[in-house]
């Protein structure tokens with residue numbers, strides 16, 4: 001997991017060449033400090049580039065994709081097969097049997113993988129969507145087999161794995177955050193998070209649901225378009241477009257109501273102009289418009305007078321969740337302008353403007369020049385806010401594919417700053433941002449995570465951020481000197497490290513035992529930091545944490561499937 005610096009000029013292979021050429025022209029011909037109108041004018045001069053036809057649902061296409069999925073299934077390429085079946089579902093026309101057959105095919109994949117709860121869920125979905133009666137027998141046999149196996153206790157949920165929710169007393173006003181964490185201003189990074197009390201290695205101090213999430217185009221058939229969770233087993237298609245899937249009816253309903261009702265009829269055009277997850281900017285604008293009850297004038301009045309006022313999510317009481325109040329705090333974010341990426345941000349905003357004005361509901365509310373100016377400036381502002389605050393996770397769909405991005409925007413979690421010597425692991429997965437302590441934190445210390453590699457990830461290729469790193473590690477007069485202050489491990493700590501290694505390699509210990517063993521080791525021997533063995537253990541620990549969060553999400557997925565099928 002890392003926090004990528006900026007939208008890139010080229011885009012994971014899905015941007016049609018014409019948009020790519022237009023982008024390159026904007027970036028080479030327009031100065032990055034030119035005003036946004038200059039970018040808009042160039043896009044509008046080549047409007048046909050962003051005016052492609054919308055891809056419609058088609059049973060012919062659905063069948064082709066399903067057959068491609070079958071070939072992958074027979075080659076045991078299950079992940080790729082799931083992607084094809086999901087895409088086929090998105091393409092299937094209303095009431096088409098392809099939808100039901102794809103659910104049944106998904107159940108076959110889960111059956112093969114001994115994920116019996118997930119197989120049952122998909123068989124239930126197939127039956128709810130008019131699965132053809134003439135082939136129902138086959139499905140019934142599989143269903144009986146799944147039920148029997150679960151009765152015999154053959155569930156992957158039997159293995160113990162740690163629960164990764166907040167593990168310490170919570171802040172009464174912000175129940176997804178530990179009590180004793182506050183926002184502070186720092187000279188080198190503006191807002192940040194500070195501990196007001198001591199915390200221990202392994203404490204989970206944040207478990208925040210993203211306000212908005214977004215997935216890169218190649219992930220559209222693998223992750224929920226609303227919460228970004230990787231729940232292929234429960235994905236259902238948007239009934240109206242071919243580019244959105246949801247992990248639940250609830251996510252579908254929420255996204256339709258909050259944002260997707262604007263995007264749905266423009267889904268192809270928006271996909272064409274998105275660079276990784278650059279559409280988070282327009283998404284944030286559309287979300288705000290919904291929260292202002294589609295009243296553009298009211299939104300404009302508030303936003304124009306409070307831009308750059310300085311946002312503070314700690315002024316909110318999350319027990320009585322008010323999404324508009326939260327949006328306003330996000331809107332007020334003071335941004336750190338970065339000239340290197342300004343051109344890309346303006347190009348993204350101008351492209352999304354050219355697409356959004358094609359939405360009849362938006363267009364009809366743009367009755368004055370000020371409305372148009374507000375839309376354009378807002379798209380730029382929210383593209384900057386998104387780039388500044390959102391979390392990016394990188395996902396490899398296969399061993400050969402390059403990473404794809406999924407991003408989440410959070411209110412409190414987004415306040416964390418980067419350090420090359422972090423004290424917290426920030427994990428964005430399943431639409432939630434979690435902070436887990438990598439080492440003890442004392443009252444008064446800033447809470448810091450590594451957006452990319454740490455100083456001890458020596459094999460990781462270097463990462464360029466959209467800011468010049470001024471973290472406490474880099475601010476040392478000499479990093480080597482700082483490293484040299486690390487001690488040698490004591491004999492006892494060395495012996496403990498050998499014991500820890502033995503525990504990690506021993507299958508008799510479960511995940512909970514192993515995680516506790518690493519946490520205890522770090523908690524006990526942190527006085528030797530920075531030291532090589534200890535930092536190698538912290539690297540292993542971070543990987544373990546990622547694995548544990550993934551397993552916890554999978555566990556919840558099986559539980560939700562059981563609840564859906566049996567209750």
Ligand SMILES: C[S@@+](CC[C@H](N)C(=O)[O-])C[C@H]1O[C@@H](n2cnc3c(N)ncnc32)[C@H](O)[C@@H]1O
Pocket residue numbers: 188189190191192333336388389390414415416417418419466467468469470471
């Ligand atoms: C996710 S935001 C963190 C919250 C931010 N400090 C604020 O005031 O809202 C990321 C931004 O914080 C600043 N920042 C974070 N870590 C930094 C570091 N190590 N050195 C310099 N600036 C940093 C950069 O401007 C970066 O783009």
